[in-house]
Amino acid sequence: MFQQELAPLGSLTVSALVGLLPLLTIFVLLGVLRMKAHVAALAALAVAIVVAAAAYGMPVGLAVLSATEGAAFGLFPIMWIVFSAIWLYQVTVISGRFEDLRGAFHLISDDPRVQAIIIAFCFGGLLEALAGFGAPVAITGVMLMALGFSPIRAAVVVLLANTAPVAFGAIGTPIITAGTLTGIPYAEIGAYVGRQTPILAFIVPLLLVLLVDGMRGVRQTWPVALVVGLVFALAQFLASNYLSVELTDIIASLAGLLAAVVMLRVWTPQGGDEAAARLHGEYESEMRDGSDVTDGGVAGPSCGGVQTRTAQHALTERAADLTRGRLLMAFFPYLLVILVFSVAKLWGPLSRSLTGSDVKIAWPGLDGNVLSAAGRPVTSTVYVFQWLSSPGTLLLICGFIVALVYRVPMNKAIGELVATAVKLRWAFLTVATVLALAYVMNLSGQTITIGTWIAGTGAAFAFLSPILGWLGTAVTGSDTSANALFATLQQTAGQQAGLDPSLLVAANTAGGVVGKMISPQNLTIAATAVGVVGRESDLFRKTVLWSIGLLAVLCVLVYLQSTPVLGWMLP
Numbered sequence: 340m341f342q343q344e345l346a347p348l349g350s351l352t353v354s355a356l357v358g359l360l361p362l363l364t365i366f367v368l369l370g371v372l373r374m375k376a377h378v379a380a381l382a383a384l385a386v387a388i389v390v391a392a393a394a395y396g397m398p399v400g401l402a403v404l405s406a407t408e409g410a411a412f413g414l415f416p417i418m419w420i421v422f423s424a425i426w427l428y429q430v431t432v433i434s435g436r437f438e439d440l441r442g443a444f445h446l447i448s449d450d451p452r453v454q455a456i457i458i459a460f461c462f463g464g465l466l467e468a469l470a471g472f473g474a475p476v477a478i479t480g481v482m483l484m485a486l487g488f489s490p491i492r493a494a495v496v497v498l499l500a501n502t503a504p505v506a507f508g509a510i511g512t513p514i515i516t517a518g519t520l521t522g523i524p525y526a527e528i529g530a531y532v533g534r535q536t537p538i539l540a541f542i543v544p545l546l547l548v549l550l551v552d553g554m555r556g557v558r559q560t561w562p563v564a565l566v567v568g569l570v571f572a573l574a575q576f577l578a579s580n581y582l583s584v585e586l587t588d589i590i591a592s593l594a595g596l597l598a599a600v601v602m603l604r605v606w607t608p609q610g611g612d613e614a615a616a617r618l619h620g621e622y623e624s625e626m627r628d629g630s631d632v633t634d635g636g637v638a639g640p641s642c643g644g645v646q647t648r649t650a651q652h653a654l655t656e657r658a659a660d661l662t663r664g665r666l667l668m669a670f671f672p673y674l675l676v677i678l679v680f681s682v683a684k685l686w687g688p689l690s691r692s693l694t695g696s697d698v699k700i701a702w703p704g705l706d707g708n709v710l711s712a713a714g715r716p717v718t719s720t721v722y723v724f725q726w727l728s729s730p731g732t733l734l735l736i737c738g739f740i741v742a743l744v745y746r747v748p749m750n751k752a753i754g755e756l757v758a759t760a761v762k763l764r765w766a767f768l769t770v771a772t773v774l775a776l777a778y779v780m781n782l783s784g785q786t787i788t789i790g791t792w793i794a795g796t797g798a799a800f801a802f803l804s805p806i807l808g809w810l811g812t813a814v815t816g817s818d819t820s821a822n823a824l825f826a827t828l829q830q831t832a833g834q835q836a837g838l839d840p841s842l843l844v845a846a847n848t849a850g851g852v853v854g855k856m857i858s859p860q861n862l863t864i865a866a867t868a869v870g871v872v873g874r875e876s877d878l879f880r881k882t883v884l885w886s887i888g889l890l891a892v893l894c895v896l897v898y899l900q901s902t903p904v905l906g907w908m909l910p
Contacts, residue, residue, distance in 0.1 A: 342710040343717075343784030345791050347395045355792035357394045358785035361387035361776060362814060365859060369879045376863045376875035377765055380772035387776050391783035402779055404705040408722055409778025413771040413860070415724070417472055417816070419731030421766070421864050424466075424474035426759045427738040428481055430752055431672055434745035439669035441486060442658035448603050450611030451487060451618050452556045456544045456567055458482050459500035461596040464571070465673075467501060468588030469680040471509035472730065472817065473864040475501050480868040487615060488551075489622045491874070494865040495881045496550050498856040502889065503540035503571070505818050505852035506532050507579065507587040509730065510684040513818040513851065514584055517826040517844050526584055530910045531845030533579025533587070536852060537572035538896060539889060540591070544568040546885070552614045560608040563599060571595035580910070585685065589677075672741045679733055693728035700724060709782050717782065719823075765872050769863040770816070777815045781824060786814070790825050794832035801836075801901035804829060804843045805850025805893040809886075816860030818851035838901055842909060846897040853889040856882045 348354045361383045368379035384406060391397040391405075431437040444454055459479050466475035476497050483493035506513055507529070514532060518525025544564040548556045557564075574594035578587040661669075683689055699721050701707070706720040726732065742752040780786045790807050794800055807829065811821025822844075829847045833840035855861055862875040862882075871877075899905035 340708050341397050341401050343712045345712050345788055351792050355789045357390060358788045360390055361780060369876045370883060373876035375873045376859050377769040377772060380769055380859055384772055384776045387779040391779055395783045397783040401705060401708060402783060405778045405782040406775035408702045408705060409775040410771040411722060413774030414767060416729040416731055418767050418770050419729060421473045421477050422763055423731040423734035425477050426756050427672060427734055428478050429755045429759055430738050430742050430747055433755055434747050436669055436745055439661060439665050442661050443666055443669050445658040447600055450608055451615050452548045452551045452560045453563060454486055455496050455547045455551050456564060457599055459497045459547060460544055461592050463497060463500050464504035464588055464592035467504040467508040468592060469676060473861060476861060476865045477868040480865055484869050487619050487622055490869040490871045491877060494869045494878055496547055498865055498882050499885055500547055501855060502852050503536050503543055504588045505855055506536050506848045511584040513822050513848055516819050517822040517848060520826045521830045521844055523841055523844060527841055528845050529584035530580045531841050532848050533576050534908050535845060535849040535896060537576045540572040540575055541568040556614060559610040562606060563602050566602045567595045567599050570598035675737050675740060679737055683733055696727040698724040763867055766863045766867040770860045773859045786824055790828045794828055797836050800832055801838055802894050802898040804846040805890060805897055808847035808850030809854035809890050812851035812854035813858050816858035818848060821851040822848055842901060849893055853886050857886045
């Protein structure tokens with residue numbers, strides 16, 4: 340039997356600083372020493388186990404068992420979702436229908452800067468709304484690369500785009516989780532979050548254009564970027580406050596996409612051909628010298644390839660030849676995903692039936708042997724095997740349906756399933772290790788010690804509150820997990836400091852959305868999808884400043900919302 344202690348070394352500050360060592364290890368190895376993600380994660384896991392045993396007094400056996408449960412959770416459901424999402428995409432590629440989808444997006448706009456907004460932000464937001472857990476990054480990353488983006492640029496763009504929708508992702512799971520744990524109605528938490536993340540949603544399309552084509556691109560495309568950002572933000576605010584937390588991202592993403600289509604009917608940005616030429620030149624240079632693309636990735640020339648001028652001309656001709664039937668078939672996989680997830684998540688009888696099929700496994704040797712600092716058994720030692728209700732299983736079912744509709748031979752679809760598993764082998768190892776690290780830190784008490792230390796700042800905690808969500812998501816790769824870790828702590832800290840508990844719980848959720856882009860789990864998914872396995876450190880260095888900058892915006896916003904300055908923004 341092991342009971343967590345908030346200050347096992349006598350001082351909360353010292354205990355928290357020692358508890359931070361595993362996180363410092365993985366971020367230094369990734370960002371400074373540029374080690375491969377799985378190596379950095381394994382080293383950090385070893386440090387976490389040593390800290391758990393030596394500083395926090397957790398028996399080594401329990402620490403190792405914690406790691407095994409975390410690894411299992413990393414493989415299923417997390418990597419199961421990513422694996423199924425990428426395989427679904429691959430089925431569209433081998434069927435040849437993906438070329439029609441490229442043509443369909445080309446009909447909306449052939450400007451790569453606008454395509455980044457439509458695909459990474461709007462379409463990625465829709466995928467986040469339905470599946471979440473890395474699927475949007477995996478799918479939109481390969482789509483951008485197939486449209487002519489270099490691997491690294493495609494990965495960074497989709498990582499940055501996968502921010503504002505995250506809080507309401509997977510049919511509102513992060514917010515529902517926070518409500519369940521704190522007892523605060525989740526609709527109330529959603530209303531608060533809906534007055535924070537729209538600020539990010541408004542500026543993210545502009546930031547995407549900046550990433551794709553610099554200030555030149557911003558000057559040439561700012562009208563459509565602002566319109567999409569504004570419409571998405573307004574829709575997210577209205578839906579979360581007055582309609583449904585569960586449907587918020589679906590409504591916002593579709594509204595943003597519709598706004599882009601309408602805007603581009605009456606206005607066309609300048610410089611699109613030149614921007615495409617610059618991106619194509621960058622891609623060809625990288626493919627020629629092999630500096631970015633590695634073996635074992637999902638994307639590559641075979642998955643769409645670079646748009647040379649000849650390919651661009653061919654794509655224009657293909658787009659012009661698209662009939663309504665071909666357009667419908669091009670979008671069929673994603674319309675199917677929307678339909679399946681909407682029915683599975685929102686139709687009560689089916690949703691309850693799917694959830695009822697979950698198998699709960701008390702982790703052998705661990706369950707019942709770990710107590711919280713308050714002396715209560717922790718609940719995370721029960722592993723839930725979502726064999727049917729997992730988004731990964733639903734995506735797999737969609738993949739087989741798509742294969743049948745597209746008339747892809749079943750042996751070919753199965754062969755692609757095996758090939759995808761082989762290509763994702765390093766991602767499986769990395770994500771399993773990162774979740775093992777998270778579980779060791781959580782069950783040994785390291786994470787709650789760090790959170791309690793930060794929460795001890797009194798009234799200033801309103802400014803620091805989003806940092807906890809950011810930290811939790813950076814470690815686990817999931818805003819839902821960040822809320823599971825810190826939502827109750829945020830509520831308690833708010834009550835003690837005289838701050839609005841709902842505001843701080845919402846801040847935890849909002850802070851998590853900007854931590855996802857630097858999560859080793861998400862970096863690995865992005866790197867694997869675009870074919871730059873082993874280059875996660877480069878992605879980390881290119882996203883970390885964006886993550887910190889957006890976090891600073893949220894910290895200031897939440898602090899001002901806790902004062903009369905912006906208190907009027909709250910429900």
